Amino acid sequence: MLKNKEISSTELTKSVFDRIKAVEGKVDAYLTLNEENAMAQAADIDSKLDAGEELSPLAGIPVGIKDNITTKGLRTTCASRMLENYVPPFNATAMEKVLDSGAVITGKLNMDEFAMGSSTENSYYKPTKNPFDTDRIPGGSSGGSAAAVAAGEAVVTLGSDTGGSIRQPASYCGVVGLKPTYGAVSRYGLVAFASSLDQIGPLGKCVKDVAMVQSLIVGHDKLDATSAYREYPNYESQLKTDLKGLKIGLPKEYFGEGIDPFVKQSVLNAVKEMEKQGAVVKEISLPSTDYALSSYYIISSAEASSNLARYDGVRYGFRAEQFDGLTDMYERTRSEGFGDEVKRRIMLGTFVLSSGFYDAYYKKAKLLQRRIQSEFAQQFEDIDVIAAPTTPSTAFKIGENTGDPLKMYATDICTVTVNIAGLPAMSIPCAYDNNGLPVGLQLIGNRFTEQTLLNTAYAYENIVGGFKMPEL
Amino acid sequence: MNIDIKHIAKLARLRIEDDQLEKFESEMQGIVNMVEKLPDIDDELVLDASNPMKLRKDEVADKKFTRQELMQNAPKVKAGCLVVPKTVE
Numbered sequence: 001m002l003k004n005k006e007i008s009s010t011e012l013t014k015s016v017f018d019r020i021k022a023v024e025g026k027v028d029a030y031l032t033l034n035e036e037n038a039m040a041q042a043a044d045i046d047s048k049l050d051a052g053e054e055l056s057p058l059a060g061i062p063v064g065i066k067d068n069i070t071t072k073g074l075r076t077t078c079a080s081r082m083l084e085n086y087v088p089p090f091n092a093t094a095m096e097k098v099l100d101s102g103a104v105i106t107g108k109l110n111m112d113e114f115a116m117g118s119s120t121e122n123s124y125y126k127p128t129k130n131p132f133d134t135d136r137i138p139g140g141s142s143g144g145s146a147a148a149v150a151a152g153e154a155v156v157t158l159g160s161d162t163g164g165s166i167r168q169p170a171s172y173c174g175v176v177g178l179k180p181t182y183g184a185v186s187r188y189g190l191v192a193f194a195s196s197l198d199q200i201g202p203l204g205k206c207v208k209d210v211a212m213v214q215s216l217i218v219g220h221d222k223l224d225a226t227s228a229y230r231e232y233p234n235y236e237s238q239l240k241t242d243l244k245g246l247k248i249g250l251p252k253e254y255f256g257e258g259i260d261p262f263v264k265q266s267v268l269n270a271v272k273e274m275e276k277q278g279a280v281v282k283e284i285s286l287p288s289t290d291y292a293l294s295s296y297y298i299i300s301s302a303e304a305s306s307n308l309a310r311y312d313g314v315r316y317g318f319r320a321e322q323f324d325g326l327t328d329m330y331e332r333t334r335s336e337g338f339g340d341e342v343k344r345r346i347m348l349g350t351f352v353l354s355s356g357f358y359d360a361y362y363k364k365a366k367l368l369q370r371r372i373q374s375e376f377a378q379q380f381e382d383i384d385v386i387a388a389p390t391t392p393s394t395a396f397k398i399g400e401n402t403g404d405p406l407k408m409y410a411t412d413i414c415t416v417t418v419n420i421a422g423l424p425a426m427s428i429p430c431a432y433d434n435n436g437l438p439v440g441l442q443l444i445g446n447r448f449t450e451q452t453l454l455n456t457a458y459a460y461e462n463i464v465g466g467f468k469m470p471e472l
Numbered sequence: 473m474n475i476d477i478k479h480i481a482k483l484a485r486l487r488i489e490d491d492q493l494e495k496f497e498s499e500m501q502g503i504v505n506m507v508e509k510l511p512d513i514d515d516e517l518v519l520d521a522s523n524p525m526k527l528r529k530d531e532v533a534d535k536k537f538t539r540q541e542l543m544q545n546a547p548k549v550k551a552g553c554l555v556v557p558k559t560v561e
Contacts, residue, residue, distance in 0.1 A: 089541040225527060294507040305484060312485070314556055316545035326557045327485070335487040343486055347496075348503055350484040351475055367513040406502055 009060025013042040016062040019152045023472045028128050029148040032075050033107040041104045059102030064154035066145050067108040070189040079123035080113045082318045082337035092189020094200045094217045109144030113339045115193045118411045122341045132470040136395040139169030146173035156204040162197045164415025167427040171390035171440020174429040176210045177203045181447045182422035183228035186221035192307040194300040197419040207458040211235035241459040244278030247383040253289035254388035266431030266439040267389045288372045296416035298365035305349025373421045380446040390427040390440030424450045428457045429467045
């Protein structure tokens with residue numbers, strides 16, 4: 001965050017927009033650009049800095065925002081036809097905090113429609129490409145957020161994570177991503193997908209940047225009844241590289257058959273490096289992991305079907321042109337406005353909540369959720385952090401999994417349990433395969449232990465000398 | 473477990489066209505087969521005592537929006553009201 005007169009915000013912002021002009025055609029990370037406003041914001045910050053004002057570390061820094069976070073006056077589409085022309089009259093709380101810090105907003109980033117997806121191929125508008133290999137997906141649903149950081153099209157970005165949507169693209173795109181503890185960051189203004197799982201979180205090229213943004217966006221918000229009453233530290237100032245005595249748990253269920261051998265080995269090698277620095281490693285077991293994917297899809301779809309009921313063409317958003325009566329208007333609006341994956345999840349959610357099935361599916365999934373939470377809690381009595389792969393493989397090719405929803409869902413297997421348990425987790429790069437594609441190391445902590453996660457990640461980053469970004 | 477796609481679609485206010493029905497049905501069936509494999513649990517559902525939700529009072533919030541601001545995204549407006557199909561016969 002070099003505001004010590006090494007570079008001005010105007011120069012930095014201009015260089016980011018020059019970069020966007022140069023590579024956006026290959027990456028397609030953005031849905032809406034905010035260049036004019038951004039340059040004005042940058043100029044404003046420069047004059048404040050020249051006047052000697054004390055500003056936030058994020059002041060003047062170009063930040064990209066995932067398009068499911070409302071930005072007042074700036075189109076917010078959730079990558080859906082349903083909100084193609086929706087301009088929010090309000091900012092998400094996390095946005096207000098970012099704006100108050102003086103950050104420069106570069107634009108809105110592409111994603112899977114309504115955050116439902118694992119590849120950003122479900123965007124109504126276009127797929128985003130992985131900057132490490134533009135024939136491959138960047139991951140999802142925060143694909144634009146991860147790709148923009150990797151491609152240098154933003155310094156840091158905000159994404160959201162419901163089942164892995166920050167960590168998984170961070171893993172595929174070789175950047176740092178953090179999903180905070182449920183309740184740490186306000187969900188006000190984050191367009192709701194699964195209200196008991198959603199969280200906004202930062203992505204960046206290095207741990208320091210992510211730590212800095214995290215401190216800015218946390219906090220209790222009276223507009224979000226699920227936000228926690230807590231004080232949070234200045235994460236960046238407390239970062240340390242000392243791993244001595246850190247107890248790392250390796251859950252055997254995350255290193256099973258479905259995980260690519262190279263990924264497995266890379267994660268284990270990374271943990272070995274930490275062990276050399278004094279960390280203590282222990283094998284653990286989380287038996288309910290097997291059921292995590294199922295309970296995730298039941299809970300998230302049920303909540304999604306309820307949250308997406310508001311899209312009816314009445315007060316805002318898309319409305320079908322032709323219809324015959326109210327019910328027909330609802331049906332046509334929703335059928336024309338939503339993509340296939342969104343419809344699948346709404347249907348699944350409606351089904352599991354419907355009369356006669358609620359007990360067998362939703363109620364059971366909620367009971368299982370508690371079991372998963374207590375399994376983690378028990379393990380955290382003896383360990384500080386859990387290490388695992390973020391994804392079972394490196395980035396797959398565009399179009400490879402679109403024909404098979406179940407195959408697509410299976411790529412979330414290492415990440416969803418964390419959302420079910422409400423825990424914080426990060427992904428950092430730990431290796432690159434034969435094709436040069438990044439492998440993600442996932443670190444999972446107990447509730448509100450983001451500092452431990454950030455420290456562990458920071459220490460590892462220090463061991464390897466930083467994370468490399470791709471040549472485009 | 474057989475799913476009545478047409479009934480679910482009606483509840484969800486979605487239209488699944490006839491040529492899409494079969495594909496949708498088989499995809500849904502596959503997903504339901506996956507989620508069906510849950511263990512039997514005898515526990516009872518209880519509320520989480522560690523995070524009591526403090527609800528806001530039912531009073532006007534301090535944010536003030538103008539009608540103009542809130543209506544700006546409306547599909548069809550007339551005389552300051554939202555225009556919708558007839559709701560009462």
